[in-house]
Amino acid sequence: MSLWAQLWHWLTTSANWQGGTGIPTRLAEHLEYTGLTMLIAMVIAVPLGIAVGHTGRGGVIVVGVANGLRALPTLGLLTIVVLAAGIGLLPPILALVVLAIPPLLAGTYAGIRAVDPAVVDAAKGVGMRGWQVMLRVEVPNALPLIFGGIRSAALQVVATATISAYVGLGGLGRFVIDGIAEQDYTQALAGALLVAALAIVIDLVLVLVQRLVVSPGLNEVSTRSARRGTRRTRNLSAPGAEVAHTGGSSS
Amino acid sequence: MTGTMTWLNAHWGLVLSLSWQHWYLALIPVLIGLVVSIPLGWLATRSKVLRNTFFYLFGFLYSIPSLALFIVIPVILGTGILDPLNLIIPLTIYTIALMVRSVVDALEAVPWHVRAAATAMGFRPLHRFFAVDLPMSVPVLIAGLRVAAVSSISLVSVGALIGLSGLGDLFTEGEQHQFIGEIVIGVVGSLVLALVTDLVLVLIGRVTTPWTRVRT
Numbered sequence: 233m234s235l236w237a238q239l240w241h242w243l244t245t246s247a248n249w250q251g252g253t254g255i256p257t258r259l260a261e262h263l264e265y266t267g268l269t270m271l272i273a274m275v276i277a278v279p280l281g282i283a284v285g286h287t288g289r290g291g292v293i294v295v296g297v298a299n300g301l302r303a304l305p306t307l308g309l310l311t312i313v314v315l316a317a318g319i320g321l322l323p324p325i326l327a328l329v330v331l332a333i334p335p336l337l338a339g340t341y342a343g344i345r346a347v348d349p350a351v352v353d354a355a356k357g358v359g360m361r362g363w364q365v366m367l368r369v370e371v372p373n374a375l376p377l378i379f380g381g382i383r384s385a386a387l388q389v390v391a392t393a394t395i396s397a398y399v400g401l402g403g404l405g406r407f408v409i410d411g412i413a414e415q416d417y418t419q420a421l422a423g424a425l426l427v428a429a430l431a432i433v434i435d436l437v438l439v440l441v442q443r444l445v446v447s448p449g450l451n452e453v454s455t456r457s458a459r460r461g462t463r464r465t466r467n468l469s470a471p472g473a474e475v476a477h478t479g480g481s482s483s
Numbered sequence: 484m485t486g487t488m489t490w491l492n493a494h495w496g497l498v499l500s501l502s503w504q505h506w507y508l509a510l511i512p513v514l515i516g517l518v519v520s521i522p523l524g525w526l527a528t529r530s531k532v533l534r535n536t537f538f539y540l541f542g543f544l545y546s547i548p549s550l551a552l553f554i555v556i557p558v559i560l561g562t563g564i565l566d567p568l569n570l571i572i573p574l575t576i577y578t579i580a581l582m583v584r585s586v587v588d589a590l591e592a593v594p595w596h597v598r599a600a601a602t603a604m605g606f607r608p609l610h611r612f613f614a615v616d617l618p619m620s621v622p623v624l625i626a627g628l629r630v631a632a633v634s635s636i637s638l639v640s641v642g643a644l645i646g647l648s649g650l651g652d653l654f655t656e657g658e659q660h661q662f663i664g665e666i667v668i669g670v671v672g673s674l675v676l677a678l679v680t681d682l683v684l685v686l687i688g689r690v691t692t693p694w695t696r697v698r699t
Contacts, residue, residue, distance in 0.1 A: 235558055303633045303677035305640035307651055308670040311658045315666065391548030398644060399658070408550055412645065417558075424554035428547040435546045 238418040262403035265393045269328040277336035285344025298334035314399040324396040332385040339381015343374030379442040487664030505649020509635040516578025524586025541580035578631045585627030589620030625688035
């Protein structure tokens with residue numbers, strides 16, 4: 233039987249869809265890790281990014297930390313955390329949070345900084361207070377870049393949650409890691425395809441949410457620069473952002 | 484801590500050879516990715532359809548987690564289990580995904596009057612591309628390459644899970660021996676590789692764009 237036929241057989245075997253080690257359970261675990269991590273990371277990173285972007289203080293540190301953490305090998309971080317803090321749900325989740333924070337922080341910070349100063353001045357001119365400017369002008373205008381950060385972080389977390397099966401977590405990564413360990417490549421391949429499908433579906437869902445939440449006046453141009461990294465957003469997203477602001481500041 | 488230093492003293496050779504292996508497994512894909520992205524990016528600036536196709540296709544590929552891609556690629560290509568291509572090809576795909584956008588942005592940021600001046604001076608399109616458009620794109624390309632290279636160095640470690648890596652081997656081995664020092668050395672080594680590579684790219688960027696530092 234070819235590998236593809238075996239794969240089909242594995243995916244259609246009902247035993248693989250049932251019980252505590254079946255696909256639905258593993259999928260639910262994967263979603264649980266991803267959701268929990270994103271929630272914790274967003275609670276920390278988004279307000280911090282907004283504050284740093286609004287005040288303009290600490291921006292260099294934020295960008296430096298975000299770029300530096302990109303170099304951190306995820307597998308190394310996971311194994312260190314688990315050896316140091318023990319097995320269980322919390323240590324790997326903390327490692328995932330550490331990896332999710334930089335893209336969120338960088339996206340939020342860059343988003344707030346990229347808001348046209350003229351728009352902010354206009355908001356002040358019509359009598360808005362500092363926090364009103366922040367919440368009603370800067371944040372809505374920064375949403376495309378904030379969503380860029382959320383999408384990068386979510387992809388990072390889904391990918392690293394897969395790897396954390398190596399340090400004893402559940403999730404879809406179990407099929408991949410166990411498949412490799414048992415030299416059962418059908419299982420590893422099935423797991424890999426399920427993970428890839430999940431990552432793509434999550435990204436698509438986030439794109440849809442972004443369409444619903446972001447004001448239609450803000451086009452997608454600036455989002456692209458956020459996903460690529462923060463270093464260049466200042467000069468490159470500026471033309472797009474200018475176009476966007478003409479229609480987008482009313483939200 | 485003493486255990487870590489003792490281990491390092493006894494295994495210098497291993498750490499160095501793993502670092503070297505790590506470095507070229509990470510950077511060969513970045514080089515191939517750059518060379519492939521330039522023509523793809525150029526094509527994308529010429530056709531809206533191609534541009535959208537590339538962006539969606541590579542956005543799609545980029546969202547596939549590395550471990551999944553490391554498993555799926557050998558099955559599609561029929562490469563052997565420990566073939567370095569299983570690592571090199573997925574990392575090349577990620578690099579292209581990052582760099583095509585950089586190339587498009589860079590080429591579109593070349594001021595039209597510079598292009599027009601070059602054309603007026605008699606540059607033919609291909610010559611102009613290599614003598615004017617591409618050099619002017621270097622700062623943006625270097626910015627993209629820095630992200631791609633650092634991510635690639637970080638991702639090679641994941642290859643340890645499919646038996647292909649450099650310093651990532653220290654993570655799996657340290658985990659099996661329950662020896663945290665070995666993992667710390669691997670992490671530090673990986674960070675040093677990323678930092679050195681990043682600095683080299685910055686230097687290359689400075690050397691190849693002398694006009695950005697002209698004082699008036």
